[in-house]
Amino acid sequence: MTDAVLHPSDQDIQRAAERLAQGGLVAFPTETVYGLGADAENPDAVRRIYRAKGRPSDHPLIVHVAPQADLLYWASELPPLAQQLIAAFWPGPLTLILPRNPRIPDTVSGGQATIGLRCPSHPVAQALLQRMAALRPSGQAGVAAPSANKFGQVSPTAASHVRDEFSDLSSDELLILEAGPSEVGIESTIVDVSRTRQGLGAVLLRPGHITAAMIAQVIGYEPAGPDAQAPQVSGSLKAHYAPRTPLSLFDEQSVPALKAVLSQGGRHAVVAFAALPPFAADRHDWHVCSPEPQAYAQDLYAMLRRLDQGQYEHIWVQRCPDTPEWRAVNDRLGRAAAAFE
Template sequence: MGQKLETAAQRLLAGGLVAFPTETVYGLGADAENPAAIARIYQAKGRPSNHPVIVHIAPGADLGYWAQNVPDAARILAQAFWPGPLTLILPRAPGIPDTVSGGQDSIGLRCPSHPIAQALLQRFAELKGGQGGVAAPSANKFGQVSPTQAKHVRNEFPEFDETDLLVLEGGSSQVGIESTIVDLSRLDQGTGPVLLRPGHITAEELAAVLGVMPALPDQAAPRVSGSLKAHYAPRTPLALVERSRLDAVLATAASRGERLAVVVFPPASEIATQQEGVTWHECSPDRVEYARRLYALLRRLDQQGYDHIVMERPPATAAWQAVNDRLGRAAAAFE
């Protein structure tokens, strides 16, 4: 990995694209201070130019280089959760191009915990003179299911070879869903911390550190990654269904001669039948394990020619907020 890691860092320095593993999902990275390189990310993903990306920084990076105001709350959260799956939205420093924030005055910063991501970021920062950062949304076409394995990235961008997109191998992502995003950019306006995207780090865990529960998104909140109503969607239509409604959904599918993949919590034997055209998949009842496997499962089912993917709705509890957020946006793409 040593030589490939060096090649990847040099590729970023030259304005190229590198896909790399993080503990959440694989990212599609470019030099965060190079507008032309960032434009290549948007072009490759088919991403709207006003949709921000997150800047990944190495452990120990100077937040003041990227943000013009770093409140105590940001340092407290960074101390508690970095390196890890938490993104902080802060006021963007004047010298940082607004291409990373979709033209907004804010910036999203994250320090990932994956060792390969850290090694890449540290080497790139050295090449940049100490403060390099990598802008990196998920390494997939815009709105589609995020990749949690290197092969997912290659499958997503078959038009690219290694000269166009260098992909670093890092195994399966351990968290499996995108980072928690907290807005701290408006504290000087009297707006407290705002949870803009739930993730592995829960609102309750944030509150335990901050001493206040983060508020829900408001109309004036900055735009952030993954905040559109329809997102994270497979290409196969996906429906999110209560367990009590599964029989009716199956009956309708049978009347239409449709092939279904049905994903339910155990025990599947309570509801599973031998209905023709239905393949049953039992998911983990543990929310961490469920999240870790979710995107790989959706990608696998997406390749098997089903007419619909039917997911049993997870519990409507705080612990499952992030998973419900991702599944809700995936299903919204087909409403």
């Protein structure tokens, strides 16, 4: 199959569900990015994720569940605040941090007493979760799935990205379900609702497609920012989502300095909202990006992967507007650039 495949066959999905139930790894599409999945209740299987990614074992994973899942199977409580957000945004690109049910191994939460739960809207992800649940006596199944890439690198939004990232794994070690490119293109919004008994409301731990303003429309206030006691979550490290080619951000004020750097030689890529005045155009490549935040986010990781394969000395990305609708994209670009500071 190729990335043009829109939906894998029923047999492919069943085979993937059986692979998960047997403790194997499956990469599968979601509306955000492709995930690297394992049975969330199987510590050995979850450890395979950490080994394949090179991910620290104390860095928690997100557990994906089907729409009909019993959430109290996974969480020890479901506060009214969580129920509001679930009613508004699930299935969809929102992860909720909840108190973990003690029956669920803490391997998925990096040893923490919380658990991250998400119900994806992608039909293939839902079909996979439902098939896996049907294989379980409890009727409940969760797939622990961070992005299907090596730790700290650019997340995959197509099956070809996953194959490139894990070319060291055979098909017996990693089964890949293909279903075309991801619609959202960046990871889910993460909101902590695990501390409502302590008098805390919603806390936004990672921005995403679902914005703080959208959340405020549901709960009546914008979620607070992370505090010192907030649970650790995926994508919270300062340096993350980085290509292998050095990447830096620039703004209009730094264009003269950028021109000076480019005039010194080497081959560079420049990503900007408009074509800059040409200089040294024979050596450098310009990429004009979308001025619309959702379209920009959808193409962000695929663009970084394309540029990473261009054998450039450096990638220069124009800073996005400092406005709420660009918050998630700015978060990802800032962490990518931080990897090279």
